[in-house]
Amino acid sequence: SQQGEEDPQALSIQEGENATMNCSYKTSINNLQWYRQNSGRGLVHLILIRSNEREKHSGRLRVTLDTSKKSSSLLITASRAADTASYFCATDATSGSRLTFGEGTQLTVNP
Amino acid sequence: SAVISQKPSRDICQRGTSLTIQCQVDSQVTMMFWYRQQPGQSLTLIATANQGSEATYESGFVIDKFPISRPNLTFSTLTVSNMSPEDSSIYLCSVVGDPTEAFFGQGTRLTVV
Numbered sequence: 001s002q003q004g005e006e007d008p009q010a011l012s013i014q015e016g017e018n019a020t021m022n023c024s025y026k027t028s029i030n031n032l033q034w035y036r037q038n039s040g041r042g043l044v045h046l047i048l049i050r051s052n053e054r055e056k057h058s059g060r061l062r063v064t065l066d067t068s069k070k071s072s073s074l075l076i077t078a079s080r081a082a083d084t085a086s087y088f089c090a091t092d093a094t095s096g097s098r099l100t101f102g103e104g105t106q107l108t109v110n111p
Numbered sequence: 112s113a114v115i116s117q118k119p120s121r122d123i124c125q126r127g128t129s130l131t132i133q134c135q136v137d138s139q140v141t142m143m144f145w146y147r148q149q150p151g152q153s154l155t156l157i158a159t160a161n162q163g164s165e166a167t168y169e170s171g172f173v174i175d176k177f178p179i180s181r182p183n184l185t186f187s188t189l190t191v192s193n194m195s196p197e198d199s200s201i202y203l204c205s206v207v208g209d210p211t212e213a214f215f216g217q218g219t220r221l222t223v224v
Contacts, residue, residue, distance in 0.1 A: 031211050040148070040201050042117070042215035088153060092211050098144065099213055101154045 006089060006102040014110050019076040021105040023089030024069075030094050032065055034074050037086045037104075046074075046087075081111045113138050113206050117216025124194055124223050131190045132219045134204035139184035144213075145177070148201040157202075160187045194223045 006023045013019055023032070031050050035043040049056045049065045049072065056063045062075040076083055089102040114137040124130050134143065142161055146154040157177055158166040166179040180188045191198055204216045 033212065035213075040218060040220060042115075042203060042217045043154075043205075043213070045212045045214070048212060090213070097211070098156055098159065099207070099211070100156075103153045 006087075006105050008105060009103065010106045010108070012108040012110065013079055015079060015081055017079055017109075019079050019083070019107055019109070021074045021087050021107070022071060023073070023102045024071045025089075025091050025100075025102075026070065028093065029067075029091040030097075031092055032063075032072050033090045033092075033099070034061075034063060034072075035088045035090060035101075037088065039085075043088065076107075079107075079109045081109050083107060083109045113140065113208055113214040115204060115206065115214055115216040117204055117219060119219055120217055121220040122222070124221065126195050126223055128194055129190055129192045130194065130221060131188050132202055132204070133188050134186070134216050136185045136206055140206040141184070142207065143181065143187045144205040144207070145179065145187075145189045146203040146205060148203060148218075150200070154203065157189070191221065194221075196223045199223045 029051055031048055033048045034046045036046055037043045047058045047061055047063050049063050060077045065072045086104045086106050088104045090099040092099050116135045118133055145157040147157050148154050156169050157172045158168040160166045160179045160181040162181045162184050176192055178190045199222050202219045205213050207213050
């Protein structure tokens with residue numbers, strides 16, 4: 001089964017700076033998604049990028065996907081203290097199938 | 112979208128006892144997923160629950176330890192049986208929308224003492 005790896009494991013930045021998190025996976029995917037988790041609560045969907053897309057934007061979020069390198073990055077611009085959370089990538093092999101989650105990045109944005 | 116109500120939100124249990132976690136979805140869904148998240152780690156899929164059939168368990172998880180019920184298309188339960196401190200985790204239920212966006216319950220934080 002594919003396994004996502006994320007780096008860095010932890011990231012601490014100042015408010016207003018940009019935060020970049022990376023995700024790598026091992027097998028072919030249909031979609032790659034990013035989720036956010038606050039303090040061990042339920043995950044919230046942020047953005048989905050399909051395997052035939054290379055870049056996607058949503059507000060302050062920018063996601064890139066490089067299927068040749070089996071990697072993705074999530075950029076949060078102009079970070080805020082409220083962005084402090086854990087961020088996970090998740091991949092699926094086919095639409096509607098189970099998701100495989102990466103190890104996650106703990107982001108801390110200091111005010 | 113889907114809204115999932117999961118309860119309890121947290122519990123502290125004695126070892127050797129069992130805890131049943133409930134998830135109620137505001138719409139009918141074919142599959143529901145149960146995850147475990149151990150402290151500081153990512154999500155691991157326990158099983159997939161389909162209505163009207165037995166749940167499909169992932170490697171390392173067995174029905175005797177994690178029995179699942181799925182009586183209808185909007186409800187499921189996961190029981191953590193004969194608990195030990197190693198079962199202390201966050202347990203999450205999830206459904207998948209279109210195309211594959213997942214929606215999660217609020218999670219159940221379980222501590223076994």
